[in-house]
Amino acid sequence: MVTKPMTDPNITIRTPRDPNTLSNYHNYVTRHTAVDFSIDFTKNILHGSVTLSIESLTERETNEVILDTSFLSISDVKANNRAVKWEVKDRVEPYGAPLVISLDYPCSKGKKLDIRIELSTTETCTALQWMTKEQTSNKKYPYMFSQCQAIHARSVFPCQDTPDVKSTFDFRIRSPLPVLASGLPTGAREYVPGKEDGETGTMLYTFEQKVPIPSYLFAVASGDLASAAIGPRSTVWSGPEELLECQWELAGEIEPFMDAIEKVVKPAYQWTQYNCLILPPSFPYGGMENPVWTYATPSIISGDKQNVDVIAHELSHSWSGNLVSAASWEHFWLNEGWTTYLERRIQATVHGEPYRHFSAIIGWKALEGSIERYGEDHPYTKLVVDLKGQDPDDAFSSVPYEKGWIALYAFELLLGKEKWDTFIPHYFETFKFRSVDSYDFKSCLLDFFASDTSSAAKLADFDWDRLFYAPGYPPKPDFDDTLVKSCYELAEKWRSHVSSKDSDKEKSSFTPSPSDISSWVANQSVVFLEKCESFASSFSPSDVHLMNHSYSFGSSKNIELVSRFYQIGLRARDTEVYGPTAELLGRIGRMKFVRPLFRLLNEADGKLARETFEKNRGFYHPICRQMVEKDLFGDEKKV
Ligand SMILES: CC/C=C\C/C=C\C[C@@H](O)/C=C/C=C/C=C\[C@@H](O)CCCC(=O)O
Numbered sequence: 001m002v003t004k005p006m007t008d009p010n011i012t013i014r015t016p017r018d019p020n021t022l023s024n025y026h027n028y029v030t031r032h033t034a035v036d037f038s039i040d041f042t043k044n045i046l047h048g049s050v051t052l053s054i055e056s057l058t059e060r061e062t063n064e065v066i067l068d069t070s071f072l073s074i075s076d077v078k079a080n081n082r083a084v085k086w087e088v089k090d091r092v093e094p095y096g097a098p099l100v101i102s103l104d105y106p107c108s109k110g111k112k113l114d115i116r117i118e119l120s121t122t123e124t125c126t127a128l129q130w131m132t133k134e135q136t137s138n139k140k141y142p143y144m145f146s147q148c149q150a151i152h153a154r155s156v157f158p159c160q161d162t163p164d165v166k167s168t169f170d171f172r173i174r175s176p177l178p179v180l181a182s183g184l185p186t187g188a189r190e191y192v193p194g195k196e197d198g199e200t201g202t203m204l205y206t207f208e209q210k211v212p213i214p215s216y217l218f219a220v221a222s223g224d225l226a227s228a229a230i231g232p233r234s235t236v237w238s239g240p241e242e243l244l245e246c247q248w249e250l251a252g253e254i255e256p257f258m259d260a261i262e263k264v265v266k267p268a269y270q271w272t273q274y275n276c277l278i279l280p281p282s283f284p285y286g287g288m289e290n291p292v293w294t295y296a297t298p299s300i301i302s303g304d305k306q307n308v309d310v311i312a313h314e315l316s317h318s319w320s321g322n323l324v325s326a327a328s329w330e331h332f333w334l335n336e337g338w339t340t341y342l343e344r345r346i347q348a349t350v351h352g353e354p355y356r357h358f359s360a361i362i363g364w365k366a367l368e369g370s371i372e373r374y375g376e377d378h379p380y381t382k383l384v385v386d387l388k389g390q391d392p393d394d395a396f397s398s399v400p401y402e403k404g405w406i407a408l409y410a411f412e413l414l415l416g417k418e419k420w421d422t423f424i425p426h427y428f429e430t431f432k433f434r435s436v437d438s439y440d441f442k443s444c445l446l447d448f449f450a451s452d453t454s455s456a457a458k459l460a461d462f463d464w465d466r467l468f469y470a471p472g473y474p475p476k477p478d479f480d481d482t483l484v485k486s487c488y489e490l491a492e493k494w495r496s497h498v499s500s501k502d503s504d505k506e507k508s509s510f511t512p513s514p515s516d517i518s519s520w521v522a523n524q525s526v527v528f529l530e531k532c533e534s535f536a537s538s539f540s541p542s543d544v545h546l547m548n549h550s551y552s553f554g555s556s557k558n559i560e561l562v563s564r565f566y567q568i569g570l571r572a573r574d575t576e577v578y579g580p581t582a583e584l585l586g587r588i589g590r591m592k593f594v595r596p597l598f599r600l601l602n603e604a605d606g607k608l609a610r611e612t613f614e615k616n617r618g619f620y621h622p623i624c625r626q627m628v629e630k631d632l633f634g635d636e637k638k639v
């Protein structure tokens with residue numbers, strides 16, 4: 001932790017290093033968080049209390065405790081059970097409205113106090129999605145779920161909403177439907193009048209999280225949920241009708257991943273269980289690494305086990321991100337770059353080294369997409385970004401994932417895998433339970449190899465400024481192309497096919513057929529489609545139809561294929577894919593698919609794009625809704 005001496009040498013102050021919080025976490029820091037909520041499906045709110053056990057870090061410097069809030073309705077605040085003065089100040093966009101609590105007197109360093117806040121969420125909460133029973137797959141019960149990363153926890157409860165603060169958690173959540181939260185379950189009790197406060201027909205679900213976690217890992221979901229075993233310490237949860245296919249997709253996958261990663265990192269898995277909740281299709285991301293329960297999109301249940309790499313990724317976050325957390329969103333690459341690196345080490349162990357490179361090649365394409373979209377000089381293409389005054393959601397892209405992985409892979413190549421592999425457990429052991437920035441990473445690496453002359457010499461020559469602050473592309477590693485060669489070869493055949501005149505096409509020796517791809521795994525089709533996308537504007541609509549006729553991408557159950565095929569069709573201005581694209585946009589809310597499809601549909605048919613967005617506005621999670629709205633309308637319209 002960075003410490004900065006003050007004038008009195010006995011006093012140290014933690015320097016706040018997260019610009020995306022309004023809290024004064026360098027004065028008072030949260031050590032434990034107890035949430036006590038009722039889920040009200042009639043009003044679509046959470047209401048109840050949160051108690052933050054906070055500790056003073058300074059010697060009577062201030063009597064104000066400032067917490068992050070966003071669109072909350074706060075009715076009361078108490079400090080150590082006594083009334084205190086408090087005020088919710090004006091909003092500071094995009095960070096919300098600070099809650100300023102004035103204690104009667106400033107606390108001396110090390111003193112602890114409990115701040116209890118009564119609150120309810122509001123309809124403008126950005127973290128929670130509420131679904132009516134008609135919006136669920138079996139249409140029997142309502143459903144709600146949260147997504148707090150990056151700065152949306154503050155719209156659920158007042159907190160120090162920064163990854164630089166980690167606290168243990170207790171959850172008490174009442175609901176008429178099963179509840180999952182980001183801790184280990186400690187019970188589910190029926191409401192008994194007079195014994196527990198709550199509504200008749202609700203149960204009280206309790207969870208505890210003894211490993212300190214940042215606020216963005218707070219998670220809650222409630223709905224018609226069923227569960228099945230997928231491993232000795234793992235269960236999958238989903239709607240009852242989807243359970244068997246979810247179990248089929250994930251059964252037996254977790255333990256080999258766990259064995260593989262525990263050979264690379266230390267300490268051992270800290271979270272006891274590893275479970276997956278498969279959410280409704282509007283979940284905005286592939287997966288979210290909420291501790292104990294990874295929340296995942298149903299689009300990974302593709303019936304071919306081809307998207308379980310998302311689970312390898314989320315499991316890896318159990319070390320990178322959850323155990324060792326980036327101290328601010330400016331150093332997000334430490335979460336995602338490390339996680340992508342570990343995910344690919346899992347792939348190398350489970351499937352062989354060529355698969356690590358196969359995944360890296362797909363990742364490089366995603367990096368190209370992000371850099372082309374932002375522009376090579378854009379500050380968001382740096383590894384370490386400046387987010388002062390910025391909304392972290394706007395900076396989200398493949399850059400921290402792929403540039404981050406390339407940075408770590410570059411150290412593996414520079415130092416040699418054997419030596420680098422001795423550093424990995426040291427890094428996670430050193431920083432477990434803590435938050436780190438890029439400079440902590442750098443000094444940890446330099447210190448570790450200081451006494452190894454040859455490694456120290458290599459690291460002394462290393463250009464750290466370039467690594468952290470150069471925008472645009474990193475040096476491209478040499479990837480093993482064993483698994484992509486046939487994909488590129490087929491794409492080349494299509495390139496010459498679509499660029500020939502119709503009369504020459506008839507004479508051509510290339511006749512596409514299902515056998516072209518019958519020996520491939522689905523991700524090889526992904527590589528092929530991405531290659532074809534680079535010349536998609538040369539496709540005529542009949543070329544698009546021929547591709548679909550030959551390979552049936554448009555009717556695949558794997559959305560990775562369908563969405564990429566539609567992207568080619570949209571670029572080719574094949575009006576026959578416009579309707580199916582609009583239809584797909586009404587049944588998936590994962591931003592990885594939704595945002596590019598909306599951008600392309602908007603270019604092809606702006607009216608249909610806007611109509612599709614308006615029609616499905618209520619289907620999307622608030623984060624997705626806001627991002628698509630920005631993509632389609634800029635800042636002219638607010639959510
Ligand atoms: C340099 C980037 C700076 C800040 C970004 C910080 C937070 C990003 C915020 O928008 C939340 C991201 C949540 C991500 C969750 C899961 C991803 O791993 C999913 C990746 C996309 C997908 O597969 O759907």
Ligand SMILES: [Zn+2]
Pocket residue numbers: 313317335336339
């Ligand atoms: Zn991740």
